[in-house]
Amino acid sequence: MTIEVMETGPMSSIQDMGRRGYERFGVPPSGPMDEFAFRAANALVGNSANAAGVETSLMPLRLRCLQNGVVALCGCGYQLFLNEIKMPSWTAVWFKYGDEILFQPDGFGLAEIAFSGGIIVPERLGSKATNQRARLGGIHGNNLQQGDVFVLGDPAEDPVLMSGTRLPELTFPTYGTEVQVGVVWGPHLAHFSKEAQSILLEEAFSIQVDSDRMGYRLNGKPLPMVKPADILSEGMVMGAIQVPASGLPMIMLADRPATGGYARIGTVIRADLPLLVQSAPGQGQIRFYAVDVETAQEKYKRQIRDLYLGIDRSKGMVLANIVGSHQ
């Protein structure tokens, strides 16, 4: 009941929805960069939202299947090949013993990949999410390496019945190279001039190429500050827009530290984080818009509801076709 890693780059890691409850001890949550794609992948293969899957970026990931099951590739910048035949993304794809699966980069992006039954590795501090610095989660606390073998759990349903379930593009966030990303202001607005807020809303920013899972550094017009950037350290959130003395924002992401000591002008809203993380370093253009908490929450709830409704509807259609073909 295993999958073997034939080939991988350094950025493939086992993730679940994150390690919660230990941030006050300095343990960051880890977890997926693209929450929407991660949820979609798990739902397409019949898993619960917190089942462990694989996130990868930049390089090919090639696997050999030593069992049957379904796999779903969600996210951007990757194509799925089953025994060298191209298969659709955002779709549950059936594989059998002996098959080879290749996730091939196609432009920039992050892939969130789920297998029916989820990946079984020991939980450390209550989560399977990989945190290499703290040696937690994944396979012995490390990202995937060639030769690794991981075990899948029992699928919730017969993989054959799930095969072909897909999420229509209508439901996706509007991924692209030019994206609009919502911001809730604060909590350290007093450190910034009013002009800083205008600049953030009116200018376009690009992502520096040395960005990674810890955070995306932005290039663009610096944000003027009226008080020094240093603050007393306090708890950190995903999407926090930290501004050091240089005035160039850095958006804190999945591998952010649990606490931080730089002033933050705002936080990227959860519904738009997938757009940000999938925007290509060096090429992407980010524009920010301001939004209040209530609107941000409504957008996120609607997005997640539409995601699960879309998959349910597709499952219903798949089952109807299977049943119908017997009459």
Add this chain to the structure above:
Amino acid sequence: MQKFKDSTNIQPVGDSALVIQMGETIDLEINQIVHALASLLMYQPPAGIGEAVPAYTTVLIHYDPLQLSYSTVLKWINDCMQRLTITGSQRANLVEIPTVYGGEFGPDLPTVAQHTGFSEAEVISRHAAVEYPVYMMGFTPGFPYLGGMDPKLATPRLETPRKLVRAGSVGIAGGQTGIYSVNSPGGWQLIGFTLTVLFDPDQEQPFLINPGDRLRFIPVQKEEIGL
């Protein structure tokens, strides 16, 4: 107590957290209230409330917006703040750290002695004399931010950080003192070493120290702890 409640500021931090700020400087009294509030919030919170992360003057609450709206969380927090009391007899948990000072276990003790003008024995006794409040944790898993070091012991960091400092190393950096909780590079002046484990993810209690605890270094001879 009431003056703190009156000067408290609550703000959203994006759509999945909010922060309660109780002050703007490193202040032991404010920090004690921060920890009392964090404990109260974590006692039987409603479904959808995540973790309360205490820091110097703030408590950050993570929550799930699929289950709770911002206004519902705000109301719950205000209710908790009404119920918050600090009794004078509240004593934080004291953690004792048996520490071997100097020699091979404190390679920078001579540097600190020279910089401060004290003898090595005087540095040790001043360092071990204090009950240090653990203001917060972070930076690495299990790392305590300690307050209250004798300012006369302050010594600048190493010009060239070490590539590897062992977990358990006790050091001074500027006006701060602390203990490395994991192996990492570091620029602190190392004055002692403890075998006490601060972070072990496989234990029932993975963390020895909790934010809000108090900590004391107990000078021991290396033979006493099997070194």
